[in-house]
Amino acid sequence: MNAILLSALWGVVMMFTGLASPHARLHGRMAVVGMALLVVAAWLDLAGISPFGITGGGMLSYGPYESVFIILMAGCALLYLLLSVHVMADGGTGTSDPLALIFFVMTGICIIAGFRSLLMLFLGIEIVSIPLYILSASDKRNLRSNEAALKYFLMGAFSTGVMLMGVTLLYGTHGSFYLEALNIGEEALSPLATAGIVLLLVSMAFKVSAAPFHFWTPDVYDGTPTVFTSFMATIVKGAAFFAFLRLFQDGFGRLHEHWRLLMAFLTAATLIIGNVTAVFQQSVKRMLAYSSIAQAGFMMLALFALNQTARTGIVLYAVSYSLATIGVFAVLARMKDHSFEAFNGMAGRQPLLALLLTVFLLSLAGIPLTAGFFAKYQMIAATLEEGRMVWLAILALLCAVVGVYYYFRVIQAMYFRTGGDAQPEVSKGTRAVLVVTALAVLALGIHPDWLLRFLSY
Amino acid sequence: MPINHYLFLSLALFSIGVAGVLARRNALIVFMCIELMLNAVNLLLVAFSRMHNAAAVALDPASTVGAEAQILVFFIMVVAAAEVTVGLAIIVMMYRNIHSVDINFLNRLKH
Numbered sequence: 001m002n003a004i005l006l007s008a009l010w011g012v013v014m015m016f017t018g019l020a021s022p023h024a025r026l027h028g029r030m031a032v033v034g035m036a037l038l039v040v041a042a043w044l045d046l047a048g049i050s051p052f053g054i055t056g057g058g059m060l061s062y063g064p065y066e067s068v069f070i071i072l073m074a075g076c077a078l079l080y081l082l083l084s085v086h087v088m089a090d091g092g093t094g095t096s097d098p099l100a101l102i103f104f105v106m107t108g109i110c111i112i113a114g115f116r117s118l119l120m121l122f123l124g125i126e127i128v129s130i131p132l133y134i135l136s137a138s139d140k141r142n143l144r145s146n147e148a149a150l151k152y153f154l155m156g157a158f159s160t161g162v163m164l165m166g167v168t169l170l171y172g173t174h175g176s177f178y179l180e181a182l183n184i185g186e187e188a189l190s191p192l193a194t195a196g197i198v199l200l201l202v203s204m205a206f207k208v209s210a211a212p213f214h215f216w217t218p219d220v221y222d223g224t225p226t227v228f229t230s231f232m233a234t235i236v237k238g239a240a241f242f243a244f245l246r247l248f249q250d251g252f253g254r255l256h257e258h259w260r261l262l263m264a265f266l267t268a269a270t271l272i273i274g275n276v277t278a279v280f281q282q283s284v285k286r287m288l289a290y291s292s293i294a295q296a297g298f299m300m301l302a303l304f305a306l307n308q309t310a311r312t313g314i315v316l317y318a319v320s321y322s323l324a325t326i327g328v329f330a331v332l333a334r335m336k337d338h339s340f341e342a343f344n345g346m347a348g349r350q351p352l353l354a355l356l357l358t359v360f361l362l363s364l365a366g367i368p369l370t371a372g373f374f375a376k377y378q379m380i381a382a383t384l385e386e387g388r389m390v391w392l393a394i395l396a397l398l399c400a401v402v403g404v405y406y407y408f409r410v411i412q413a414m415y416f417r418t419g420g421d422a423q424p425e426v427s428k429g430t431r432a433v434l435v436v437t438a439l440a441v442l443a444l445g446i447h448p449d450w451l452l453r454f455l456s457y
Numbered sequence: 458m459p460i461n462h463y464l465f466l467s468l469a470l471f472s473i474g475v476a477g478v479l480a481r482r483n484a485l486i487v488f489m490c491i492e493l494m495l496n497a498v499n500l501l502l503v504a505f506s507r508m509h510n511a512a513a514v515a516l517d518p519a520s521t522v523g524a525e526a527q528i529l530v531f532f533i534m535v536v537a538a539a540e541v542t543v544g545l546a547i548i549v550m551m552y553r554n555i556h557s558v559d560i561n562f563l564n565r566l567k568h
Contacts, residue, residue: 119529126536133543146554149547157540158478161494165471168498171526172505
């Protein structure tokens with residue numbers, strides 16, 4: 001509860017900082033301090049220390065699992081801010097307002113991490129979405145940013161309407177918004193309740209960009225200014241998956257048999273479409289957009305399996321995917337040309353940067369010794385533990401192999417080609433943060449138990 | 458009046474909204490159709506709230522069952538207002554740049 005209060009208040013503080021001072025450096029420092037405080041506040045939640053006696057009336061509850069997740073997401077957001085505030089300052093969009101919006105998104109993330117009632121799920125998802133519409137539109141004179149914002153807004157508002165209809169139909173049959181009241185098993189499976197569950201599934205699939213509801217993702221991620229794509233595609237997506245898993249585990253877990261097959265088809269479609277389309281992209285930014293659909297496919301495996309391994313695995317996956325993608329986007333945001341050719345020969349010009357990028361891309365591809373390997377391993381192990389529909393695990397392995405191809409295209413361009421001219425200007429401080437991020441990716445890849453033992457409550 | 462009537466009315470309104478979002482090309486009209494979907498939900502929530510309340514009051518006259526659905530209606534109104542603010546701003550921004558509010562503009566980003 002500390003985390004919700006602090007992030008909402010700090011968003012307001014950031015807005016007033018913008019009024020009080022025009023200096024972008026100050027805004028950046030304030031934001032970094034705020035995010036560090038948010039990590040501390042979430043830590044206090046974990047320790048059970050709360051100066052305010054707010055309980056949320058049972059609509060929100062934070063156990064160790066949820067608090068650890070919020071700490072991790074705030075930690076990723078801290079790294080993201082350290083890497084991005086300079087780029088925001090150069091982007092000409094102002095710094096204090098986007099930073100305030102990012103804090104409001106964090107408020108929404110804290111809410112959807114701990115919801116126990118569909119009312120809070122709806123509010124949390126909207127608090128996350130509405131600031132993101134503004135962030136995607138922040139490059140006002142760029143038509144691509146306009147287009148991304150309009151598309152994202154219309155799709156987001158539409159899926160919110162669908163979600164609300166699902167919530168209402170479930171309320172009609174159960175008379176409650178609480179997850180405990182919804183999870184009563186087969187006797188509740190009336191046509192209205194079934195329609196409600198399907199509508200909720202569709203709207204959450206929209207939010208996490210699972211196929212066949214993924215079509216907005218590449219355009220929106222491509223058109224949004226790169227600094228903000230980095231935030232949308234990583235931390236927000238991880239949190240949306242966390243809420244998705246919580247809804248279907250705690251809300252509809254007893255009906256698992258009935259929707260398992262539907263989820264398996266969604267997962268398979270997401271894996272295939274994401275991975276195969278990513279192969280054909282000419283721009284690294286667009287390739288990363290399709291790769292985010294592909295990685296969503298792997299996270300969907302947790303929803304299919306719905307066991308303890310999936311529960312801990314999805315947090316590991318969200319963190320390892322966020323860290324690696326934030327790293328790649330941090331470099332991409334400092335380049336003007338986003339094509340594969342721009343990376344040609346980067347190893348010669350910027351050896352350290354090329355090495356760090358290689359670590360991130362290897363992690364995304366799921367190569368051993370990086371965090372991405374254990375994340376993918378946990379997802380596939382969770383699927384196999386279920387013992388049914390083993391074809392889904394085999395399909396996931398095949399798709400991981402396809403994924404190696406398009407991530408390695410970038411590595412190949414950096415080390416084995418020549419002639420590119422991209423010179424991303426990366427300051428010393430940014431380099432240091434990138435090194436820390438890469439070390440975190442490697443540490444989780446060598447010893448994932450450091451994280452997993454916190455999650456197995 | 459039986460609950461079915463409310464159910465059919467709001468599902469019809471919701472379907473009109475969905476059909477409008479899928480078929481219309483004008484961003485403002487698409488937006489209005491989304492609002493129609495949200496209002497169909499509001500209507501149904503109030504109807505369900507009354508239904509659960511009537512069932513509970515028959516057993517205990519002081520019962521407040523069903524109040525939470527009405528609270529959700531207020532939240533939906535507030536969120537819809539926030540969405541209108543941001544959505545209209547985006548549409549105005551688009552109109553300033555291309556002097557049109559046609560959704561077909563959205564296909565430019567596909568390579």
